[in-house]
Amino acid sequence: MPSQNAVNRSEREIVVETRNLSKTYRDFWGRSKKVALKPLDLEIRRGEIFGLLGPNGSGKTTTLKLLLGLIFPTSGEALVFGRDATDVSKNERIGYLPEESYLYKFLDAEETLDFYGRLFDMPPEQRKQRADALIEMVGLSRDKKRQLKEYSKGMTRRIGVAQALINDPELVLLDEPTSGLDPIGTREMKDLIIDLKKRGKTVIMSSHLLADVEDVCDRIAVLHLGELKELGRVEDLLRVTDVTQIRAKGLSTNAHEEIRALLKRHGGEEIEIGNPRTTLEDLFLEVVRDTQARPGRRARTSGISDT
Amino acid sequence: MVLEEEIPRFAAWIGPALLWYLFAGSLVAVLVAAVAWLVQSALYGPLAAGDRVYRGVLSGLVDLSGMSLRRIWALSRLAVQESLRRNVLVVLGIFALIVLFAGWFLDPTSVNPGKLYLGFILAATSLLVCLVTLVLSVFSLPADIRGKAIQTVTTKPVRTGEIVLGRIIGFSIVGTVLLALMGGVGWAFVVRSVRHGHEIAAEDLVEIRNDDGVSTGQEGRTSLDRGHRHRVDIATNGTGRTDTVQGHRHTVLTVKSGVQNGSSDQVTYEIGPAEGLLEARKPLRGTLRFVDREGRPSAKGISVGAEWSYRQYIEGGSLAAAIWTFGGLTEQSFPEGLPLEMIVRVFRTYKGEIERGIAGSVRVRNPSSGLQSDPFYFQAKEYTIDSLTIPRTLATTSADGGTRQIDLFADIVSNGRVEVVLQCLESAQYYGVAQADFYLRAGNGSFAFNYAKSCLGIWFSMLLVTAMGVMFSTFLSGPVALLATLSVVLLGQFREFILRLFESQVTGDTSIVPGGGPIESLYRIVTQTSITLDLDPSTTVTAMKTLDTFLLAPMRLGAALFPSLATLGTGDFVAGGFDIPVDLLAAHAMETFGYLMAFFLVGSLCLKAREVAS
Ligand SMILES: Nc1ncnc2c1ncn2[C@@H]1O[C@H](COP(=O)(O)OP(=O)(O)O)[C@@H](O)[C@H]1O
Ligand SMILES: [Mg+2]
Numbered sequence: 015m016p017s018q019n020a021v022n023r024s025e026r027e028i029v030v031e032t033r034n035l036s037k038t039y040r041d042f043w044g045r046s047k048k049v050a051l052k053p054l055d056l057e058i059r060r061g062e063i064f065g066l067l068g069p070n071g072s073g074k075t076t077t078l079k080l081l082l083g084l085i086f087p088t089s090g091e092a093l094v095f096g097r098d099a100t101d102v103s104k105n106e107r108i109g110y111l112p113e114e115s116y117l118y119k120f121l122d123a124e125e126t127l128d129f130y131g132r133l134f135d136m137p138p139e140q141r142k143q144r145a146d147a148l149i150e151m152v153g154l155s156r157d158k159k160r161q162l163k164e165y166s167k168g169m170t171r172r173i174g175v176a177q178a179l180i181n182d183p184e185l186v187l188l189d190e191p192t193s194g195l196d197p198i199g200t201r202e203m204k205d206l207i208i209d210l211k212k213r214g215k216t217v218i219m220s221s222h223l224l225a226d227v228e229d230v231c232d233r234i235a236v237l238h239l240g241e242l243k244e245l246g247r248v249e250d251l252l253r254v255t256d257v258t259q260i261r262a263k264g265l266s267t268n269a270h271e272e273i274r275a276l277l278k279r280h281g282g283e284e285i286e287i288g289n290p291r292t293t294l295e296d297l298f299l300e301v302v303r304d305t306q307a308r309p310g311r312r313a314r315t316s317g318i319s320d321t
Numbered sequence: 322m323v324l325e326e327e328i329p330r331f332a333a334w335i336g337p338a339l340l341w342y343l344f345a346g347s348l349v350a351v352l353v354a355a356v357a358w359l360v361q362s363a364l365y366g367p368l369a370a371g372d373r374v375y376r377g378v379l380s381g382l383v384d385l386s387g388m389s390l391r392r393i394w395a396l397s398r399l400a401v402q403e404s405l406r407r408n409v410l411v412v413l414g415i416f417a418l419i420v421l422f423a424g425w426f427l428d429p430t431s432v433n434p435g436k437l438y439l440g441f442i443l444a445a446t447s448l449l450v451c452l453v454t455l456v457l458s459v460f461s462l463p464a465d466i467r468g469k470a471i472q473t474v475t476t477k478p479v480r481t482g483e484i485v486l487g488r489i490i491g492f493s494i495v496g497t498v499l500l501a502l503m504g505g506v507g508w509a510f511v512v513r514s515v516r517h518g519h520e521i522a523a524e525d526l527v528e529i530r531n532d533d534g535v536s537t538g539q540e541g542r543t544s545l546d547r548g549h550r551h552r553v554d555i556a557t558n559g560t561g562r563t564d565t566v567q568g569h570r571h572t573v574l575t576v577k578s579g580v581q582n583g584s585s586d587q588v589t590y591e592i593g594p595a596e597g598l599l600e601a602r603k604p605l606r607g608t609l610r611f612v613d614r615e616g617r618p619s620a621k622g623i624s625v626g627a628e629w630s631y632r633q634y635i636e637g638g639s640l641a642a643a644i645w646t647f648g649g650l651t652e653q654s655f656p657e658g659l660p661l662e663m664i665v666r667v668f669r670t671y672k673g674e675i676e677r678g679i680a681g682s683v684r685v686r687n688p689s690s691g692l693q694s695d696p697f698y699f700q701a702k703e704y705t706i707d708s709l710t711i712p713r714t715l716a717t718t719s720a721d722g723g724t725r726q727i728d729l730f731a732d733i734v735s736n737g738r739v740e741v742v743l744q745c746l747e748s749a750q751y752y753g754v755a756q757a758d759f760y761l762r763a764g765n766g767s768f769a770f771n772y773a774k775s776c777l778g779i780w781f782s783m784l785l786v787t788a789m790g791v792m793f794s795t796f797l798s799g800p801v802a803l804l805a806t807l808s809v810v811l812l813g814q815f816r817e818f819i820l821r822l823f824e825s826q827v828t829g830d831t832s833i834v835p836g837g838g839p840i841e842s843l844y845r846i847v848t849q850t851s852i853t854l855d856l857d858p859s860t861t862v863t864a865m866k867t868l869d870t871f872l873l874a875p876m877r878l879g880a881a882l883f884p885s886l887a888t889l890g891t892g893d894f895v896a897g898g899f900d901i902p903v904d905l906l907a908a909h910a911m912e913t914f915g916y917l918m919a920f921f922l923v924g925s926l927c928l929k930a931r932e933v934a935s
Binding site for chain 1: 364395396402406469471475476477479480933934935
């Protein structure tokens with residue numbers, strides 16, 4: 015990389031930027047079939063883990079495909095590393111794990127990684143070394159000579175991850191990385207994502223599983239029906255300032271009464287004392303409810319300013 | 322063999338061909354850009370569309386510069402692996418079966434078995450190889466797009482050109498291997514099938530004596546093998562030849578062995594291998610003109626109706642003649658005289674004695690002075706190549722009846738040119754000839770090499786079919802791409818006809834192709850109107866003709882734009898025993914390369930313009 019880039023490698027460098035990015039799927043005759051993404055403005059910075067959150071069909075995959083140049087925007091633009099998303103050369107620095115691992119089923123794990131390594135124009139020794147390391151990392155050493163068609167869902171996912179990391183990318187896009195994985199697989203995947211961040215990578219991931227996003231993401235964007243509903247740091251979005259939650263252990267019933275009295279004295283209104291709920295879930299349900307009540311409400315698009 | 326057009330010299334051909342290529346290429350490029358712009362305009366408005374098209378073309382060109390050999394090779398390998406997974410090698414089994422069956426149902430006693438076997442094997446090879454690569458190339462990319470594996474590929478730094486080229490190369494490798502194997506097996510099959518010998522024993526031969534009772538040699542008939550036998554003439558020195566049957570002859574050697582009991586020699590006769598069956602004749606061809614029955618020059622001979630206009634006919638027993646002019650003759654290249662070979666079609670107005678040929682004469686003439694030799698007489702039979710060597714020393718009879726000896730090169734050949742005059746001697750019978758039917762046998766090429774050259778022609782077709790399949794599959798679904806490619810191949814098969822039909826349609830000259838276009842033809846069939854009858858003008862007829870023109874226009878465009886695989890095939894040459902001219906091969910190679918470039922470019926741009934993930 016040229017030296018000018020070294021300066022840009024500050025924390026504030028914008029890796030991905032979308033301006034007014036929207037997508038309408040059309041049928042063969044050019045008639046619009048589905049508005050999958052309404053104008054979206056995002057800025058994602060180096061070293062972040064950015065989560066796209068939303069239920070099925072909310073436009074997460076569409077957004078990722080637009081960033082990859084797999085589909086073309088209906089309006090607006092997507093910039094990756096400052097270049098247009100349809101520019102192939104950006105792919106040198108990108109890794110992508112599709113929703114399902116779309117690989118060649120007649121190749122085995124080694125051949126698969128070798129093939130994708132070739133696509134990065136890597137010399138043979140480097141391909142071999144990267145492939146071995148990645149197969150080791152995703153735990154497929156024992157199965158590396160088996161054709162992918164024999165792989166289980168979890169194994170397919172893992173070779174998919176290895177494939178996405180073959181070029182040691184700076185930016186990794188993961189579409190529903192935890193879908194279809196068992197709890198252990200999910201944990202491993204999350205650890206992997208956090209590890210990527212530690213190594214200075216930028217990660218954009220999508221999920222409909224709220225718990226996953228909460229754990230690993232620095233910032234999230236909540237999409238619903240193709241519209242950006244919330245955008246910001248996870249802790250900011252989840253902090254409910256007018257509610258105090260009290261959790262304690264080993265208190266007697268007397269103590270409970272005392273606390274209730276104390277709350278009453280301060281003019282507080284007791285809500286509940288018990289197990290806390292997954293607040294992200296709440297947030298999300300709130301968004302959905304809000305959409306039904308006030309269609310068309312949009313998140314502040316300058317969401318980046320609160321970081 | 323039929324040679325409708327002269328084969329141009331490569332050096333003369335390449336210049337205009339390149340110019341035409343560039344012209345047509347630019348025209349197509351502009352057309353494609355215009356169509357792309359129109360489509361985009363409908364979606365995004367004219368200005369944005371212009372911008373999109375411009376940026377698309379620009380980035381397409383930038384992409385081309387970023388292609389990497391390693392990536393192309395990776396994708397080619399993938400295509401080969403995919404083919405193997407699809408069990409393409411099964412086709413070798415099919416080919417083996419075809420060859421086995423061919424051994425049964427091809428008639429070894431046909432007039433020219435070499436031609437039959439070669440034509441069959443080359444056609445089968447060409448068909449199978451092209452079909453396999455066509456199916457592979459047409460379904461590969463659509464399957465990847467549907468199976469979404471393409472998304473993992475295009476999100477790598479892969480240029481669309483590499484995806485297209487990788488596939489073309491990969492499937493061509495498969496095709497090449499198949500072609501090599503089939504070609505080899507086919508070759509062995511043909512050579513083994515036509516190879517044969519005969520036997521002749523001493524008691525089958527009779528001495529021929531002249532009036533003085535002196536032996537001038539022996540004659541007899543060989544054993545019957547592969548459905549034929551030969552007549553044998555053995556000279557007094559013990560060597561001899563058979564006559565030509567089924568397009569070949571053998572040499573005969575007398576072998577004397579073991580002198581036992583004084584004078585009774587053991588005499589056996591050895592018949593050599595067939596000659597002339599698998600050959601690669603190198604012809605020197607001339608230009609043909611005609612003289613009509615009154616002796617006046619005429620551009621054409623006589624049409625005998627149902628016959629195809631390729632051959633022209635001259636009337637027997639009249640002054641009508643067919644005259645070939647050969648050029649570039651030197652004494653060094655033809656020291657033994659002129660080895661003339663002739664294929665003469667016979668058109669009989671009465672049967673006569675069908676076994677006997679129709680008598681004709683050939684004379685050589687000086688194109689400048691008009692001095693001509695006395696005629697050589699021969700009997701023309703259908704389907705046989707007559708050969709006649711015009712000797713160095715010729716006789717000529719002057720007007721006063723005096724005969725003198727002249728030298729071929731000193732008196733007849735002028736500036737390397739000579740005229741050969743053919744006449745039919747039997748009145749009310751006709752000779753049919755085409756320009757390619759008379760030639761001087763300037764030499765012999767290697768048959769094996771010729772066969773390989775013909776395989777090269779199949780290889781060109783295979784490359785084109787593959788590239789075309791891949792190109793169509795970048796924007797069409799598998800089955801539609803298959804249909805599209807097949808249509809183009811078919812279009813190529815009927816290219817000449819389509820060109821003439823369209824010309825006839827546009828100019829209104831019904832004599833070019835009588836009967837009109839598809840709708841008019843249908844109308845004629847339904848109303849049982851003869852195709853030679855002009856339809857009475859009416860609005861219906863005008864509407865019909867207009868509609869036909871619109872239907873034919875895209876075909877005409879297609880015929881002009883796409884290659885004709887039919888013209889790339891050189892099986893006719895090999896089967897007919899003619900050496901494939903290097904000039905022709907070079908032109909075919911250039912043509913193939915040009916089309917490959919075009920298909921590759923169009924395919925790359927189409928794939929780039931396509932949302933592979935939607
Ligand atoms: N190729 C396509 N053609 C038409 N509609 C599509 C296409 N792909 C996705 N969609 C629609 O666009 C919307 C968003 O899809 P997607 O981005 O895949 O959602 P998510 O990934 O959030 O589940 C959905 O309603 C989906 O049906
Ligand atoms: Mg999705």
